[in-house]
Amino acid sequence: MELKIKLLKWSAGLPVAMLNEKTASKIGVHTKDRVSIKTLKKNSKEISTIIDTIKGLVRENEIAVSSELKKRLCLRVGQKVDVKLDLTPKSMVFINKKLNKKKLSPEEIDEIIKDIVDNSLSEPEIALFISAMYNHGMNMKETISLIKAILKTGNKIAFKNEFVVDKHCIGGVSGNRTTPIVVSICAAAGLLVPKNSSKAITSAAGTADVIETIAKIEFSISELKKIGKKTNACMVWGGALGMVPADSKIIKVEKMLKIDPEAQLLASIISKKLAGGSKYILIDIPYGKNAKVDKTKALHLKKKFEQLGKYFNKKLKCVLTDGSQPIGNGIGPALELVDVLKVLNPKEKGPEDLEKKSLFLAGQLLKMTNRQGQNEDLSKKNKSKKIKGIQLAKEILYSGKAFEKFKQIIKAQQGKLNSIDSAKFKKHILSKKSGEISEINNKKISSLARIAGCPIDKFSGLYLYFHVGD
Amino acid sequence: MELKIKLLKWSAGLPVAMLNEKTASKIGVHTKDRVSIKTLKKNSKEISTIIDTIKGLVRENEIAVSSELKKRLCLRVGQKVDVKLDLTPKSMVFINKKLNKKKLSPEEIDEIIKDIVDNSLSEPEIALFISAMYNHGMNMKETISLIKAILKTGNKIAFKNEFVVDKHCIGGVSGNRTTPIVVSICAAAGLLVPKNSSKAITSAAGTADVIETIAKIEFSISELKKIGKKTNACMVWGGALGMVPADSKIIKVEKMLKIDPEAQLLASIISKKLAGGSKYILIDIPYGKNAKVDKTKALHLKKKFEQLGKYFNKKLKCVLTDGSQPIGNGIGPALELVDVLKVLNPKEKGPEDLEKKSLFLAGQLLKMTNRQGQNEDLSKKNKSKKIKGIQLAKEILYSGKAFEKFKQIIKAQQGKLNSIDSAKFKKHILSKKSGEISEINNKKISSLARIAGCPIDKFSGLYLYFHVGD
Numbered sequence: 027m028e029l030k031i032k033l034l035k036w037s038a039g040l041p042v043a044m045l046n047e048k049t050a051s052k053i054g055v056h057t058k059d060r061v062s063i064k065t066l067k068k069n070s071k072e073i074s075t076i077i078d079t080i081k082g083l084v085r086e087n088e089i090a091v092s093s094e095l096k097k098r099l100c101l102r103v104g105q106k107v108d109v110k111l112d113l114t115p116k117s118m119v120f121i122n123k124k125l126n127k128k129k130l131s132p133e134e135i136d137e138i139i140k141d142i143v144d145n146s147l148s149e150p151e152i153a154l155f156i157s158a159m160y161n162h163g164m165n166m167k168e169t170i171s172l173i174k175a176i177l178k179t180g181n182k183i184a185f186k187n188e189f190v191v192d193k194h195c196i197g198g199v200s201g202n203r204t205t206p207i208v209v210s211i212c213a214a215a216g217l218l219v220p221k222n223s224s225k226a227i228t229s230a231a232g233t234a235d236v237i238e239t240i241a242k243i244e245f246s247i248s249e250l251k252k253i254g255k256k257t258n259a260c261m262v263w264g265g266a267l268g269m270v271p272a273d274s275k276i277i278k279v280e281k282m283l284k285i286d287p288e289a290q291l292l293a294s295i296i297s298k299k300l301a302g303g304s305k306y307i308l309i310d311i312p313y314g315k316n317a318k319v320d321k322t323k324a325l326h327l328k329k330k331f332e333q334l335g336k337y338f339n340k341k342l343k344c345v346l347t348d349g350s351q352p353i354g355n356g357i358g359p360a361l362e363l364v365d366v367l368k369v370l371n372p373k374e375k376g377p378e379d380l381e382k383k384s385l386f387l388a389g390q391l392l393k394m395t396n397r398q399g400q401n402e403d404l405s406k407k408n409k410s411k412k413i414k415g416i417q418l419a420k421e422i423l424y425s426g427k428a429f430e431k432f433k434q435i436i437k438a439q440q441g442k443l444n445s446i447d448s449a450k451f452k453k454h455i456l457s458k459k460s461g462e463i464s465e466i467n468n469k470k471i472s473s474l475a476r477i478a479g480c481p482i483d484k485f486s487g488l489y490l491y492f493h494v495g496d
Numbered sequence: 497m498e499l500k501i502k503l504l505k506w507s508a509g510l511p512v513a514m515l516n517e518k519t520a521s522k523i524g525v526h527t528k529d530r531v532s533i534k535t536l537k538k539n540s541k542e543i544s545t546i547i548d549t550i551k552g553l554v555r556e557n558e559i560a561v562s563s564e565l566k567k568r569l570c571l572r573v574g575q576k577v578d579v580k581l582d583l584t585p586k587s588m589v590f591i592n593k594k595l596n597k598k599k600l601s602p603e604e605i606d607e608i609i610k611d612i613v614d615n616s617l618s619e620p621e622i623a624l625f626i627s628a629m630y631n632h633g634m635n636m637k638e639t640i641s642l643i644k645a646i647l648k649t650g651n652k653i654a655f656k657n658e659f660v661v662d663k664h665c666i667g668g669v670s671g672n673r674t675t676p677i678v679v680s681i682c683a684a685a686g687l688l689v690p691k692n693s694s695k696a697i698t699s700a701a702g703t704a705d706v707i708e709t710i711a712k713i714e715f716s717i718s719e720l721k722k723i724g725k726k727t728n729a730c731m732v733w734g735g736a737l738g739m740v741p742a743d744s745k746i747i748k749v750e751k752m753l754k755i756d757p758e759a760q761l762l763a764s765i766i767s768k769k770l771a772g773g774s775k776y777i778l779i780d781i782p783y784g785k786n787a788k789v790d791k792t793k794a795l796h797l798k799k800k801f802e803q804l805g806k807y808f809n810k811k812l813k814c815v816l817t818d819g820s821q822p823i824g825n826g827i828g829p830a831l832e833l834v835d836v837l838k839v840l841n842p843k844e845k846g847p848e849d850l851e852k853k854s855l856f857l858a859g860q861l862l863k864m865t866n867r868q869g870q871n872e873d874l875s876k877k878n879k880s881k882k883i884k885g886i887q888l889a890k891e892i893l894y895s896g897k898a899f900e901k902f903k904q905i906i907k908a909q910q911g912k913l914n915s916i917d918s919a920k921f922k923k924h925i926l927s928k929k930s931g932e933i934s935e936i937n938n939k940k941i942s943s944l945a946r947i948a949g950c951p952i953d954k955f956s957g958l959y960l961y962f963h964v965g966d
Contacts, residue, residue: 150623
């Protein structure tokens with residue numbers, strides 16, 4: 027049926043269309059059924075999407091589309107399109123295949139991922155895919171296919187530089203805001219660190235939330251490249267780059283389901299690093315009681331990550347770190363930023379655990395790249411080959427060079443440092459007993475911070491004055 | 497936050513709320529997050545629901561609700577309500593428990609079903625529950641808890657009559673429209689047959705779709721009882737009775753996922769029969785190549801159904817029938833009705849297979865109830881105890897008494913018989929070769945009929961002139 031495009035300012039967060047009830051009935055669809063939409067041009071792209079029906083708001087000769095769908099099909103308001111009833115996509119057969127414990131071919135995984143990006147699969151159908159992966163797993167071959175499929179459906183960034191480095195943490199530890207420090211040290215050492223980070227999913231803050239407190243984080247790929255050229259680094263929000271739209275949609279459903287199948291965890295991280303153009307990748311796997319994984323699982327993940335790094339021909343290293351308690355004092359976007367600034371600023375004293383871990387991670391990356399940067403000053407010293415990565419990291423941090431680099435990056439991202447407000451309401455909670463702290467539960471700390479307003483209220487959160495052993 | 501109720505004429509098919517983007521951000525929720533809504537009255541019911549956000553359509557001091565949500569909370573337009581951010585419901589923990597192969601307690605299953613009915617669980621979360629049941633099954637105790645939980649959250653019908661009978665078919669066979677014939681025969685024999693049926697889910701037509709061609713099918717429970725008193729029977733749409741809202745929502749998601757876990761299949765059928773007040777239940781399990789189940793699975797289901805019948809203290813019988821090919825000639829609402837009328841009308845000749853199967857099923861029900869009805873004429877003959885159920889069924893059918901009963905029921909449901917239109921477009925497809933038909937695939941026949949327009953276009957469908965062996 028020929029219908030006219032109407033734009034509904036409706037934030038569905040995904041390509042969605044709405045039809046008048048009468049129109050829907052004429053086409054033969056109900057709410058949550060699928061229709062195919064294509065423009066009247068020859069060889070027009072066709073998209074299959076889930077519809078809602080509505081009375082009144084949409085006229086009988088119209089189809090209202092979300093901004094996401096308008097963009098996907100390059101539509102303009104008032105344009106005529108052909109709308110037809112669409113049947114279940116073939117990818118549902120493949121999802122059922124996995125549900126019945128069978129292996130999927132690369133083509134089958136491609137089809138599923140393509141349909142996820144096109145909104146041809148509804149959220150419950152994506153939930154079934156996640157659940158099937160969770161229950162029956164995916165072998166290394168399938169995981170590689172999943173990564174390739176995710177990469178095919180998104181944007182990629184390529185750099186000519188030899189030393190493009192990235193670090194990633196699998197998460198689960200509150201506070202743990204090492205990224206801005208590691209990025210600043212490595213960039214000051216001459217490495218290119220085009221860091222794109224996520225916003226908080228279940229935690230109190232992601233690196234993107236923290237940086238957003240003082241700077242812009244949404245940039246296009248070409249803007250990101252410009253910032254990288256100017257400062258050797260950036261700290262932007264990955265979501266705005268359109269690199270892994272399939273992963274974003276899967277994560278959205280995973281967040282509802284509170285499960286994260288291993289194959290998807292591996293594919294999510296590796297696909298982001300590959301799309302981001304990284305050549306040296308350091309993966310931080312915190313383990314222990316109260317962490318996301320125990321030691322056995324951490325070692326297992328390390329092995330899988332290293333296999334994938336080898337397959338995709340990247341220098342990839344995994345480090346297992348202590349994930350048994352929060353790192354740093356602040357939990358929440360602005361509070362974590364304050365910790366970061368204290369560590370970066372040679373005139374102040376930041377949380378020791380945060381400084382130590384950041385130096386360790388930066389040192390690892392400097393070692394992986396043989397500490398050779400474009401920074402003349404440093405490369406001279408590198409030639410002696412006696413300085414370990416971590417020593418170089420210390421030198422850069424303590425000299426204030428990392429802090430200077432951080433300020434450059436924030437400035438390039440249209441931010442400034444002197445603008446950190448503090449929260450309107452504060453309350454000190456004192457322990458009623460004296461004694462030694464034996465345990466701090468990461469999950470409970472995150473929940474508390476989220477109840478306080480994290481990550482939406484940037485200045486909300488918790489400040490821990492003490493750690494385990496104090 | 498205090499907001500005013502606005503009614504959005506939006507057919508979401510479930511309780512749904514929409515907030516202005518700015519309001520959502522103030523409460524701290526994103527699209528597809530959960531909020532709790534309650535009126536300002538003391539001890540007000542609180543409901544947890546998933547929200548969408550929208551620009552423009554809803555004002556900042558408003559919350560737009562779907563008609564379903566308005567009804568659930570007994571709201572009126574302009575009424576003030578308190579809207580708050582809500583966290584993940586406890587039932588997600590129980591769903592994850594099943595996903596990890598653990599058994600669920602009756603209380604845990606209650607909580608899941610309650611949250612499904614309240615729209616506290618999103619469709620992807622319901623999909624995870626279905627997938628967990630599909631992967632790890634439920635034992636008899638859990639299945640019984642599931643049935644009880646579904647019954648608790650819906651309306652029930654009770655009859656004082658001794659002989660309240662019902663038949664149910666697990667489906668999968670095209671055409672197979674025995675219900676109107678069986679209902680008419682049994683009602684004519686004095687049994688009470690308050691039949692509520694479903695509309696087509698994946699088939700070309702359900703009994704409700706067929707009856708809707710000539711009569712009204714949406715009635716309230718009290719109207720249903722009145723019709724039953726007048727005619728001993730009815731053939732209405734179960735969806736309008738609000739008996740098993742949890743089951744309706746689960747089926748909606750199952751339909752998207754194309755999976756039907758056994759525990760849910762059992763619970764769906766048994767809960768409907770119990771809510772409908774049936775005391776004698778006949779379950780038809782068609783099996784064979786091209787049917788829903790093979791013989792092993794059919795025998796397994798029979799055992800489970802009989803265990804459940806025993807537990808709930810109902811006379812329940814399962815019959816295994818031939819499901820290898822379509823039954824009757826017409827496939828589609830109006831075309832199946834034509835077959836039914838031909839079988840009922842003693843002056844016409846209907847499809848032999850449909851007549852034979854209907855007589856068999858009616859005979860089974862008459863036998864289960866010792867063929868004793870309130871119909872004096874028949875009860876005299878019953879006393880001889882020599883007439884088998886099927887012979888009594890034949891007598892009632894061939895004498896035209898069943899046809900009379902059918903006309904009474906249709907009249908009581910505000911319909912009339914002389915109004916069956918035929919389709920606007922017809923095409924005969926002739927076989928190009930002569931020979932014997934060796935196989936007819938039920939699934940493909942259903943798909944073809946649905947492509948032709950079934951079940952929405954009542955007069956669309958297929959007419960099979962020949963069957964296997966012809």
